[in-house]
Amino acid sequence: MARITSSIYTSHIPAIGAAFDLGKTQEDYWKPVFAGYDFTKQWEKTHTPDVIFLVYNDHATAFSLQMIPTFAIMTGPEFMPADEGYGRRPVPPVIGHPELASHIASEVIQQDFDLTMVNEIDVDHGLTVPLTCVFGDVKAWPCKIIPFAVNVVQHPVPSGARCFALGQAIRKAIESYPEDLNVQVWGTGGMSHQLQGPRAGLINREWDNEFLDKLIDDPADLAKTPNIEYVREAGSEGIELVMWLIARGAMADTRGGPKPKVVHRFYHVPASNTAVGHLVLENAA
């Protein structure tokens, strides 16, 4: 049977992707950002999954205001990196896992989460920057990837509680897939940042670190945090952090299993306008 072995959490700041693509990783400004992923890069080499279920959001790239799905699972075979106005990122195409994705869609919809299914879409920095942070410069991503997009752009966006419950439903769905697959669930976005208005540049280091503490130790309680608190405390774009609760909800302890092990934790300010957060949690064997 398929099993979820670990979850990875990371910001997906576009400037990190641009710095990588332009060869700036050793510059003073960027060095500490990339250093925060050194451990994970090594660790992932010995823990490469068969499939990553990657939770991200589209930033007015593939989804304009024509259609605004709250939760969208990508069931197609292949997805190209999008041109976000600066040309396509020079990264490999994303190879999906249509069989597992369709299975998850079917199982999760029957658990009353009304997912949108998407077969053709270009994926933006929200998806490709985390892959770059963890896998670096590669000719092909070393595993299959199921992109899963959440609307965190137009309010109301789904609550932390809804995202946490969805993660649990996704876990159940993955564990009922008959093939023996090693699956990781990644939650991306955040941490504190605000990209608009006179309050732009907001960073709330204390709140971010409490979020990380609670995400590790008491995610069910963290999931009760109302959306207004994310926006007020972590900035208008800090609301992306609800997506981390989907990945956290997919860990074994949320359904009576043992607590996950903290393999790596990293926090840094700034990358462009944003606080960088990164966490790796491993399910106990």
Added chain:
Amino acid sequence: MSLDKEFKEIPGTIVFDAEQSRKGYWLNQFCMSLMKAENRARFKANERAYLDEWKMSEEQKQAVIDRDLNRMMALGGNIYFLSKIGATDGKSFQQMAGSMTGMSEQDYRDMMIKGGRSIEGNRKIGEHGDAQRPRKD
């Protein structure tokens, strides 16, 4: 059920909700059109003529011509959409975000390197933080 009114009580912030989205539909869709190189070229060649192809209000068109991002936000723009205008102008996201604060580009960059804008005094309108300037809406 409309959004909790607390979302409107955060200083220096416009929350992009269904109502703003409705108001800003064509403004944002115009921005999306700038994802295509040929549209960027046509827009740059004659901004007014290009804007007139869209069902935007006069105020929205003027805000675009003025590159007044705070005004565009107030008129229903969303920053991820509006950033396509910045990309067309060759601006980075940091330059765009900084331009909405009234700070110089260098001052904004320095603030970020020093840890960013503090939350203290910036949670609620009426406190005394540095993001409490009156909004232009």
